[in-house]
Amino acid sequence: MSLAAGIDVGGTKCLGVVIDEHGTVVREVRKPTPTADRLVETLASIVRELGDHASIGLGVPGLISRDGIIRSSPNMITAIEFPVREQLSQALRKPVWCDNDATCAALAEWQRGAGVGSRDMWMVTLGTGIGGGLVSGGALQHGAHGHAGEVGHMVVQANGDECPCGQRGCWERYASGAGLSQLAGGIAGEEVIARVRGGDVASGEVLDEYSEWVALGLANIANMSDPDTIVIGGGVMQNADILLPRIQERFATMLYAPNHRVHPVLKAAQLGERAGAIGAALLHLHD
């Protein structure tokens, strides 16, 4: 039996999994994400606790170069220019695969989740920010320098709201989980959706506006790369039953020449919080 290990390095926790040849998670280890100086030590201990496996992959937030150097990571400021792949590989005396966490999640959903069978797929994760990964022409895309999929910083409102990245009007200002809360005047996204379920009209209007922002970015993605499938994940999509139909309705009218083409299918992600770790474990097959 061929087992593969993957670790998703998150802002607060590192989630390690071992998957079997069907992609099923057979073991799992969680540890708090340490500061950069102790990152390799923590990752190595997770790898050891995960037990037997034939390969190791890492999913890391931010800009990760193809040789596994963390170039810039919003949640690990101290990790800039940190060669995590090489250092972990030396510590373990084994090869390590490494990619952006959202690219890993896209790989997992493509191989084992909502995107199975797709040849041209995007996955977007609506979390605190918006992450993205893509498959084009049947192949996982890394981009020339490993940074493909940074769709959260697509500007959709020139001179719009300030983004911590330094630009204005980035899509994630409006369409992330945090964006929903902002549109609601600071009420948590979960609470907005609870109120919509309770029949609150004003909250329904906020959710409509939010859905329009999500759809606008998805239409941009679809116009640019014409995927057959767009998988949508992240915390807010735990309410896909109420959110996806709203997004779908707007997306269908915002696509270029909507009456003259086959539309991409919008799907809710299936793998939840483990997507990044499962995808990291699959990286060795899709370098």
Added chain:
Amino acid sequence: MSLAAGIDVGGTKCLGVVIDEHGTVVREVRKPTPTADRLVETLASIVRELGDHASIGLGVPGLISRDGIIRSSPNMITAIEFPVREQLSQALRKPVWCDNDATCAALAEWQRGAGVGSRDMWMVTLGTGIGGGLVSGGALQHGAHGHAGEVGHMVVQANGDECPCGQRGCWERYASGAGLSQLAGGIAGEEVIARVRGGDVASGEVLDEYSEWVALGLANIANMSDPDTIVIGGGVMQNADILLPRIQERFATMLYAPNHRVHPVLKAAQLGERAGAIGAALLHLHD
């Protein structure tokens, strides 16, 4: 000697070329673009006038499905749902390859122009509108339904200027050749640039604003797909000497995390008005 024919079906003219194995144009035929009912007849006569060749490709504006049906074309309203590939193939009793004109232009620049050697490339054409085509992971991308690259209709200003496509704030409203004229209050783009060359300060400010719109869309593209190269073509780029440095300067600051990554190289297109026809002739190698 293996010769390949390609025809770029434009809004006003059809440009047919025959290229040799080096991509050099050895013969050329031009005819006015007819109405849709006479399109196949005109294309067949161009193919005959082009003389000997081993394959035939077509570049067509608008949404062309993978089986060569014109689904929607801004300049050929009457050609909607027109199976141009099949009909021309039957008329000539030969296989015909077919793709979007901007995708053809991208293929030509990638194989024989400014993008040679790239593995992840975008080409954008700043004309009356904005067309686009892309190469990802070393392969020309068609998208799931043949519509990849419609980057002109990426919304960059939610609730912005009306676009004939029905949306608001599409990139081509601001960053196409026509967009430059609009920013200049109706003065032709050529004239704006002539005035900048003459030292006119107000025209220089208009060109700066235009360059910012172009750079904004290019940064969106780069954030999403991380190309090594972006090739910029279209009429306004005949003034690349004055325009490209302005675009470059802004692009360098608008990219996500600009200080922590390798930037894509921005290049002026090299093949001019023949790019679409040359790319059409190359389609049979990149289906």
